Amino acid sequence: MRDSTPTISDVARLAQVSPGLVSRLLNGDTSLRVRSETEERVRAAAKELDYSPNAVARALRRARSGLIAIGVHDAGNPIYSAITEGAEAAASEAGYALMLADVDALAHDDAAFRRVVAGGAIDGLLLQRAGTESDALIAKIASRTVPTVLLNDRTRGSIGSIAVDDYAAAHVATSHLAELGHRRIALLQVDGPKSRTDRRRRGWEDALAAAGLVPDPALIANGGHTPEDGANGMRTLLAKGGFTAVFVANILSAIGAVSRARDSGRTVPDDLSVVAMHDFGLAAYLSPTLTTVRLPLREMGARAVGMLLEQLDGGAATHEVVSSPAPLLVVRDSTRPVSGSPR
Amino acid sequence: MRDSTPTISDVARLAQVSPGLVSRLLNGDTSLRVRSETEERVRAAAKELDYSPNAVARALRRARSGLIAIGVHDAGNPIYSAITEGAEAAASEAGYALMLADVDALAHDDAAFRRVVAGGAIDGLLLQRAGTESDALIAKIASRTVPTVLLNDRTRGSIGSIAVDDYAAAHVATSHLAELGHRRIALLQVDGPKSRTDRRRRGWEDALAAAGLVPDPALIANGGHTPEDGANGMRTLLAKGGFTAVFVANILSAIGAVSRARDSGRTVPDDLSVVAMHDFGLAAYLSPTLTTVRLPLREMGARAVGMLLEQLDGGAATHEVVSSPAPLLVVRDSTRPVSGSPR
DNA sequence: GTGAAAGCGCTAACAA
């Protein structure tokens, strides 16, 4: 038994061939015509030594690290982790590995940034776009060095971007409320990039219009993307009053909003129907269980990796919307037909 | 402006010194006595070229990739992601990067395993221990190649391990219920590694004993670690009846348990008090808000990285329990003094 | 104080 990890030369020696041949053979070089007997000797040797090619040496030689980094803001956020899971699976599938990086650390720690982005350590970067300063900064600088895809973003430009269909999601959610007979439907939006906010608002507006209702700007408030923000947004909304239903553009925010409504004496869904954008496992176990619009987040993460790989193959940066599967309304207990007059 | 990324030779050339000198200088080699004038020339050149050392070349030369992998089962689980966040922060702090790997993929896809673990791609492995077959397998094989630390585990052996204080957590939670006057306190345990399950059960037993109560084996059921499992566990428990409070050894499971209790007509906390092990942001926004025991998960992730680095420096594998900060009881609305007779 | 040279393990171009 050898004490140190075997190299390609060890395999070559054992099989009595040259390292170059082992390399081409094991990498499935199709332009190679080997005697099948030789091939077997090589494979047997590799197996006997339990040879695994050294990833670092290969990366240096190929000028490809086989690593994709994903810059996230809050790894604990279930929405983000769904994206990350999709990305990890797709990366792994393609023979890549996924590196986790904190966007804020990247933005504020130059050494960390250089280590991750600038030193050839990664072949591509996936960047969670939350609408902060850091985001824009990192995206701009990083994309000069390495193919980059902005997640949750639809910026048109030299940097790739991918998003879910915000408009459709908002439309589906709002239509559901309208179909239940609600006529005063509020909107709790997320303070992300303006264009995204706009698309969701238009989905809400158009769904209202389609139902013969008139969007009331007074029924729009900011719900952020945390339970706390959602609770605050709901407080603002409740102070104005005059609605029987609300579409909340983020599920964590929605949970906070429901909590706040309850604290101020409203019962969901009796007094107030709530639909949240995004879905996750817990939604079915909350009280009340939450009606949501499920979006293809894992698919988005996976596709983002695909876009990155295409760029690595020389393709241009693209801008995509993941529209399949389409936003799916998951009706649970937080929505019900309107009853009585708005309060 | 140069088109390709500058190498150390470019810097050396510009500064009119040798690459070796640049390397030692930029890496802060203390045994180096350079003319301060030369030093400035080098630093200026590096700055002018915006030089970042190539991480891959460095890794090859140093035989250190600067990468730590964390094998997780369910990245979306808030408990796991807290650990991951802690690990990421500590890794980044130490100049390392964190790679995400799916344990099941590692276990079932040999190519993926080799790529991640066997090819010198990582310097260390953090392994989420969920008690599955895959876990044990991976741990065994991986640890032959690379320093490994088992998360959430207290296995004594050549493989490092780290855990939170399960016993104390269960004790704190159960004591709280006992102090509220509950005398029939059930336990919904997680079907993880036996020793862990045992420690939590002993915490529960000892807390009961300390309160002069007798642990009743009939009041133990399996609550798993998902809302669904928790709901099932609660169903089992409710079928037996005879308790007014329950300690649930996992927060997701607790949410399912509460949901189930509600579905079968019980009100938490009026009919049933619930304490969950582990805490996360949403707990304060549920209905009812959930009393929990908060554990140092981020700290555990961070410390695990520290243990790995110590092993890389030649230290032996250790087995630690993160006991600081101590398990913290966070009292919310799911617990209240006992009232009436058990049902 | 600084330079020169070797080599980490691999792959790709070129020879034979």
Add this chain to the structure above:
DNA sequence: TTGTTAGCGCTTTCAC
């Protein structure tokens, strides 16, 4: 059909 060679960019030992 297979071997030889060069070199990716860096660090480190040794020499001057």
